[in-house]
Amino acid sequence: MEQTNVRLVDRVLDVMETLARYPNGVTIATLTAETGIHKSTIYRLLTTLVNRGYVIKDQEGSTYRMTLRTYRIGSSAVPSFNLLDLSKNTLRELCQVSREAVHLAIPDGATIVYLFKEVSSENVLRISSRTGSYNYMYYTGLGKALMACMSSEEVKTIWENSEIQKFTPNTITDFHTLLNELEETRKRGYAVDNEEHEMGIGCIADVVRDADNRAIAAISISTLTVRMDENFLIRTIPLLHKTAQTISAMLGYVPSEEHPQLIYQ
Template sequence: MSERLIQSIERAADVLEIFLTTNSELSVKEISEKVNLSKSTVHGIIKTLEHRGYLQQNPDDLKYRLGIKLFELGNFVGKHLDIRSIARPIIKDLVNELNETVHLVLLNRNEIIYIEKEDGPRTLTMYSHIGKRAPVHCTGVGKAILAHLSDQEVDRLLSIQNLLSFTEFTMTDKEEIKNHLKSIRECGYAVDDEEIELGLKCIAAPIFNHQGNVIASISCAAPKIRLDEERLPKVIAGIRKAALEISKALGYKGVMQR
């Protein structure tokens, strides 16, 4: 293998992976024997993993077991893979219909993260790519999600985020943003009109799970000149329809707002 591997991370992975094929709880001595490392080395690895939540110690017998952080990561990855596989054909159909770029995003760690992107035939250079993070307050996809969170969660997100101004059209006042979110809830879609990038316009709609909770959003992004008043209704209808199709495939029982 030509890639340079980091030994300490390899060892930590070895420690975690032995729990996949052995007892649910192991002592430091047992782990040391199974990974063929000294007890002092293993102890340092274990304490680091415990500190980060990947392992936890049973206070009764002082043995270690896998921690809740691994469940959180596995659950996170599993949900994301599901929504991507469900959304991908719907996104492709939407790109073919609109001939514009379509994004799929999730809210993660107080920002949105792009997990799928399908370029239209008339590609354009823009800030987005899969794995890219962006603020929630000035992106159509971010506002589509924000608008369907609880008031408490919206307050929390707007309080911990730096409400930076990216263009002259970026909203940075919390009360103005919250009033704007009300209109998004009423109409069922969000618009980013040059708020994060001059010349770029995005139309976004929320995606809901089987419990009716917003978990993602989808958007069409194009140069503002291509999303004029004549074409806008078709784009809005397409985005909202695609968002509802994805939501339905995830078990959502609601209907599209008029």
């Protein structure tokens, strides 16, 4: 009986993890194909998740998608100092001053999970990221900012646990190329996403460190790549660094003379 219950939990998690990859909704047929679970079992599991408020069914399209109830549970895994509440006002100020889109994300294995996203009303961008969603580190500025603070061994582990795909002509799909990019990130002091996940969208990113000098999160400023010129960098890089330093200071981080920047190995 215990083994059966464990198997049932595995199936529920398989369904929820698959749902997470389809934020706009997914059919039972697709869930069956991707999980290998029988259609009737999928239906019973979905019915329970709907009744508990974790999933909602689109009556017109007969598709299912997750609700924010799952995010509320996941957000409890954020450290006790509540990074999101602590930094929210500072991030909103960065969005207003930069007039661009701003993100905050934390590492989760080989991925980053978005805790905050705000797009300036002056420059409405269509970016696929959503609060509570995730992306692999290697193709995001946020992820590369975090990896630039890691050892080569840690980066290799992340790489080996990632699904390597070429989303755009600029996506890095070679490990040694990634290592070179991270070295450049350390030298310049910020990470760059140059249309590596979405065509037409780029960003710069920096990390947030805690009192123990750990890079626990990353923030980014995103824009259209046609606007990401030298003037953009001159204007926004100081804003990015200042915001990262402000949030890090709230967490007790004190920069040293040896490491005045947040991104370093």
